[in-house]
Amino acid sequence: MADLYPVPPQAQASSPSRVTSLEAYASLCRAIAADPDAWWVAEARRRLAWADPPTRGLDGSFHDVVDSPVAWFADGRLDVTASCLDRHLATRGDKPAIVWEGDEPGTTRTLTYRELHAEVCRTANALAALGLRKGDRAILYMGMVPEAAIAMLACARLGAIHSVVFGGFSAEALRDRVLDCGAELVITQDEGRRGGRSIPLKATTDEALAGLTEVRHVLVLRHTGAEVGWQAGRDVWWHEAVAPAAPTHEGVICEAEDPLFILYTSGSTGRPKGLVHTRGGYLAWTSFTHELVFDLREDDVYACVADVGWITGHSYIVYGPLCNGATTLMFESTPLHPDPGRYWDLVERHGVTVFYTAPTAIRTLAAAGDHHVTAHDLSSLRVLGTVGEPINPEAWRWYHEVVGQGRCAVVDTWWQTETGGMMIAPLASATPTKPGSATLPLPTVQATIVDAQDRVLRGPGQGRLCLTEPWPGVARTVWGDHARYVATYFSQHPPWYFTGDGCRRDADGYHWITGRVDDVLNVSGHRIGTAEIEAALVTVDAVAEAAVVGFPHDVKGQGVMAFVVLQPGEQGGSTLEASLQQACRTGIGAHARVDRLQLVPGLPKTRSGKVMRRILRKVAEGDVSSLGDTSTLADPGVVDVILADAGLSR
Ligand code: PRX
Numbered sequence: 001m002a003d004l005y006p007v008p009p010q011a012q013a014s015s016p017s018r019v020t021s022l023e024a025y026a027s028l029c030r031a032i033a034a035d036p037d038a039w040w041v042a043e044a045r046r047r048l049a050w051a052d053p054p055t056r057g058l059d060g061s062f063h064d065v066v067d068s069p070v071a072w073f074a075d076g077r078l079d080v081t082a083s084c085l086d087r088h089l090a091t092r093g094d095k096p097a098i099v100w101e102g103d104e105p106g107t108t109r110t111l112t113y114r115e116l117h118a119e120v121c122r123t124a125n126a127l128a129a130l131g132l133r134k135g136d137r138a139i140l141y142m143g144m145v146p147e148a149a150i151a152m153l154a155c156a157r158l159g160a161i162h163s164v165v166f167g168g169f170s171a172e173a174l175r176d177r178v179l180d181c182g183a184e185l186v187i188t189q190d191e192g193r194r195g196g197r198s199i200p201l202k203a204t205t206d207e208a209l210a211g212l213t214e215v216r217h218v219l220v221l222r223h224t225g226a227e228v229g230w231q232a233g234r235d236v237w238w239h240e241a242v243a244p245a246a247p248t249h250e251g252v253i254c255e256a257e258d259p260l261f262i263l264y265t266s267g268s269t270g271r272p273k274g275l276v277h278t279r280g281g282y283l284a285w286t287s288f289t290h291e292l293v294f295d296l297r298e299d300d301v302y303a304c305v306a307d308v309g310w311i312t313g314h315s316y317i318v319y320g321p322l323c324n325g326a327t328t329l330m331f332e333s334t335p336l337h338p339d340p341g342r343y344w345d346l347v348e349r350h351g352v353t354v355f356y357t358a359p360t361a362i363r364t365l366a367a368a369g370d371h372h373v374t375a376h377d378l379s380s381l382r383v384l385g386t387v388g389e390p391i392n393p394e395a396w397r398w399y400h401e402v403v404g405q406g407r408c409a410v411v412d413t414w415w416q417t418e419t420g421g422m423m424i425a426p427l428a429s430a431t432p433t434k435p436g437s438a439t440l441p442l443p444t445v446q447a448t449i450v451d452a453q454d455r456v457l458r459g460p461g462q463g464r465l466c467l468t469e470p471w472p473g474v475a476r477t478v479w480g481d482h483a484r485y486v487a488t489y490f491s492q493h494p495p496w497y498f499t500g501d502g503c504r505r506d507a508d509g510y511h512w513i514t515g516r517v518d519d520v521l522n523v524s525g526h527r528i529g530t531a532e533i534e535a536a537l538v539t540v541d542a543v544a545e546a547a548v549v550g551f552p553h554d555v556k557g558q559g560v561m562a563f564v565v566l567q568p569g570e571q572g573g574s575t576l577e578a579s580l581q582q583a584c585r586t587g588i589g590a591h592a593r594v595d596r597l598q599l600v601p602g603l604p605k606t607r608s609g610k611v612m613r614r615i616l617r618k619v620a621e622g623d624v625s626s627l628g629d630t631s632t633l634a635d636p637g638v639v640d641v642i643l644a645d646a647g648l649s650r
Contacts (some may be wrong), residue, residue, distance in 0.1 A: 005400070005433045010382050011409035013429035014297050025430050029443045036444065040472060044073050044284040048323070049087040051253045052077040054280065058470055062495045066486050069476035071257045072281035079251030080260060080279050081157040083287075084322035085117040086251070096327045099301070100146045101346055103193035103333040111146055113325070116153075119146075119242075121249035123154035126241040130185060130217045134159030134252050137262065138185040139178050140308075141165045141205055143192025144332040147221050147238065148308045149318050151187045156260060156279075159252035163262040163274065166309025167192050167199055169589040171207035173272075178208065178215060181262050181274055181479055189221035189238075190228045195334040202228040256280025262479045263311055265417040266529035267488055268500070268519035274479030275417055277314075282420050283323055285473025289421040289442060290320030293411055294354045294383050295429035301380070303329035304356040305343065310526075311417040312387055315473075316356060320421065335361045340368035344376035344403070355403075356385035358525035359395055363555050366398040373402050383428040385411045388525030389557040390513050396435035414438035414513050416499065417527070418489065420473025423447070424511050437510045444471050447511065449503055450493055457505070464517055465503035466496040519613065521550040521558050526591050528560075530613075533594070536587030537562060540579045542570035547603050547611045551596070551620035559595035561620040563642070565602055572599045596620070598646060602638040604630070615639060624648050 013020035019028060032039045037057030045053045054076030060068055088095070093114040100109040111119065132138060138155050140162055142148040148164070155162040163181050165174050178186065186209065192199035202220055206229050209215050220228065221238040260279045264272040290296060302321055306312035308330075321328035329350060335343050335357075343365070347355060365372065384404050386396075391412050400410045409428035415421060424447060426432075426439040433439060441447040446469040449457045457463050467474075474497070478485040492498040502514035516522060519530040530548040537546035545565040553559035562580070566572070577597060584592040598619075604612045612633065618624045619642060627650055630639050643649060 003434050005410075005435070007428070007430060007432060008407050008409060010407045011295065011428045014295055018295055019292065019427050019430045021430050022432070025427060025440070025443070032443050040284070040444075041073070043288065044076070044280060044472070047083075047284055047287050048078060048280065049082040050076050050078045051082075054256060060470075062468070062470060062490065062497060065490055065495070069482070070470040070474065071476075072470075072472040073256040073284070076256040076280050077253050078256060078280060079157060079253055080283050080319070081120060081153050081251050083283060084153060084319065085113060085120060088113045088325045089117060092325050095325070097322060098146050098149060098328055098330055099350060100330045101332065101350070103196065103337065105338065105342065105345060106349070109146060116150070118247035119150050120153040120157060121247050122242050122245040123150050124157040124249045125245035127154055127160070127185070127219070128158060129241065129245070130219065130236065132158055132160050132185055134254065135258070136160045136185070137163060137181045137183040138187060139163050139165055139174070139181070139183040141167060141174055141186060141188045141201055142221070142308070143167045143189060143194065143199060143201065143223070144307060144330055145189065145221065145223060146330060147189070149330065152261070152308070152314075152318055157249060157251045159254045159258065161259045161261060163264070164309050164314070165264070166307055166589070167201055168309070168591045170586050171204045172587055173589055174204065174208035175212070176271060177264050177274070178212065180264075182214065184214060184216050185219065186215055186217075187219045187221075189223040191224040191226045193224060193332055195337040198224060198226065206231070254279055257476070261314065263314065263417055265311075266520060266527045266532055268529060269531050272529070272532070273481070273484060273488070275475040276477050276479050277420055277473070278476055281472035281474075283319055285421045285471060286315040286320035287323040289425075290316060290326075291324050292427055292442065293413060293422055293425050294385065295427065296324055296326060296354070298325075300326060300353045301329065301351050302326050302354045303331065303346065303350070303352045304385075305331045305335070305361070306356070306358070306387075311420070312356075315421050335365055339372065340365050341372035341375055344373050344378060347378055347381060348376040351380040353380050354383045354385070355381060356387065358388040359386050359391040360389065360524040360555060360557055362386065362391065362395045362399050366395060366402070367555065370402050378403065378405065381408050383411060384408045385413055387413045387415070389522045390515055391436060393435035400435070409433070412436070412438045414511070418475045419467075419471070420475060423467070423471075424513075434510055437506075437512045439510050441511070447503075448496065449505055454493055460505055460507045462502065462504040462514065464493070465499045465501045465513070466493050467499065468496045515558075521560060523550075523558050523560060524556045524591070528588065528592055532588055533560060533562065533584060533592060536583045536592070537564060537580055537594075539587060540576075540583050542566050542576055542579070545603055547613065547616055549613055549617045549620045551617075553595065556595075560593065561596040561598070561616075562594045563598050563600045563603060563616055565600055598642070600638070600642050600645070602635060604639050604642070605634050606632060607634045609634070619643065619646050619648065622648065624650050
């Protein structure tokens with residue numbers, strides 16, 4: 001087949017004990033399937049440092065998830081930071097664990113495993129002195145600084161539960177999360193830096209916490225040195241608390257199933273949900289997938305340029321790589337600062353071997369011109385990864401040919417906040433690839449495609465992607481609302497986990513993710529619920545109603561289109577538009593923007609009052625040739641006005 005890319009020689013397996021071919025991949029899948037419990041118990045015991053090694057694999061099943069979450073390695077006990085730090089000291093003490101590159105090119109800092117261990121211990125001691133105990137929640141609202149990873153690990157070492165809130169979120173979004181998880185401690189910094197700009201993290205934290213007495217302390221890292229507001233008694237400087245603390249700390253031993261972190265993510269309805277990941281299974285899954293997919297090697301310089309505020313940063317900047325003893329790069333800036341050659345400058349200066357980014361960045365950089373790439377020596381690269389949204393074949397080919405110079409394996413990795421780690425992805429060392437396809441499910445992953453009538457598709461076909469068997473990294477519940485977890489993921493195609501994604505499988509069994517089939521948008525790799533944007537828009541006084549849909553966008557993957565009904569007597573114009581954008585910024589954050597706005601006299605609704613988004617999606621896509629029957633609408637005339645105003649005809 002013309003479009004099948006073989007594994008390039010440079011990416012072929014690093015050792016015969018690795019997965020070297022598709023046959024070896026298939027035989028690993030069979031070996032696991034023959035006795036998943038035994039295989040995974042052995043794997044988890046080998047991969048992690050346990051205080052009490054587990055003897056049990058999976059407990060429970062998706063059938064019983066209504067009553068109780070599944071559990072993995074339930075009789076095992078561990079301190080996850082012993083796997084990420086302590087056990088590396090003997091063999092990798094002087095190896096760089098975190099290499100940090102700041103916002104300005106060349107501002108770097110390196111922490112060896114020994115140094116990182118000492119910093120995490122100091123921070124754990126400082127947090128303990130502030131009252132953080134096992135099971136307590138701490139919110140981290142930070143930029144991409146090493147202390148973000150240190151704070152996550154310090155919480156983990158105490159058995160506390162961290163919840164990282166992406167630094168782009170608004171005060172309102174931060175406050176919601178603090179309240180939802182009942183955090184008593186917030187860790188932030190004076191300011192973040194990104195793309196030459198400062199982000200007022202402490203000021204936003206102060207706004208978020210105004211009037212909240214539940215948060216007893218805010219630990220503040222001094223990063224830019226900017227003046228910040230200060231609440232005596234509550235606020236504590238990081239350097240005053242952490243620097244004098246002892247560099248040793250005995251990690252708290254937890255149950256494998258104790259929560260490690262909560263990460264909020266958008267769904268199709270309501271407010272963001274706090275997905276709960278636990279300790280043993282999550283760490284085993286991220287470590288396994290990180291090594292297998294990238295064919296990780298001891299001397300790799302591994303760079304994932306995501307943000308720690310998202311799941312990619314948790315799993316593939318911090319936990320997976322550190323558990324594997326890798327050198328992981330943390331990047332504070334953007335791909336465009338100071339110019340579109342920044343990533344490639346980073347690769348050249350640090351000798352990056354594995355590089356992991358999002359399709360939206362690849363498209364942006366491809367549009368900026370090849371000379372930004374070819375100006376740099378990228379000969380160190382071996383594997384190029386993508387994640388977060390479907391990658392279009394043109395962008396894939398550009399990544400492969402221009403960045404990878406045809407020498408590197410490109411791994412398009414499909415997964416979600418809920419899955420903890422990668423689920424469908426090529427193995428760099430073994431899987432021939434096709435541009436735009438995430439290829440094959442990883443060993444243990446049971447992916448099934450069903451049609452709208454819930455029939456399982458065999459062989460090639462397109463439908464909704466479900467995962468039928470539990471894997472160690474699956475999120476166990478939604479914080480404080482197990483019923484919502486069950487309703488969101490297990491009620492559409494019971495007893496299976498429904499991903500919310502559409503998927504096509506071709507004749508070779510390769511998977512092509514077609515995007516969300518629910519009301520979740522994926523804008524520049526950021527997941528946003530249409531309901532969240534609508535809720536923000538209706539806070540504007542002039543707005544009576546709003547409906548939001550996505551449309552295909554060349555760079556962002558999806559753009560946001562809002563259909564807005566104004567209150568009687570109100571008018572559109574630049575003031576209204578500015579208020580709508582401000583409402584999104586205030587309610588959600590700087591990453592939420594309306595790309596296209598259409599004022600409409602009413603929304604197309606069924607007689608029972610449900611907005612027919614299908615129609616609005618077609619309008620947004622500019623293709624209304626197959627609009628279907630609109631006669632059942634409460635007011636069919638509304639559609640004609642919307643079409644006429646959009647310059648479309650059926
Ligand atoms: O629609 C899929 C898309 O991103 C969603 C998950 O978003 P989030 O939980 O924020 O996690 C992103 C990082 C793992 C999925 O439901 N998605 C993620 N990776 C891919 C993808 N779509 C297509 N191809 C991918 N490789």
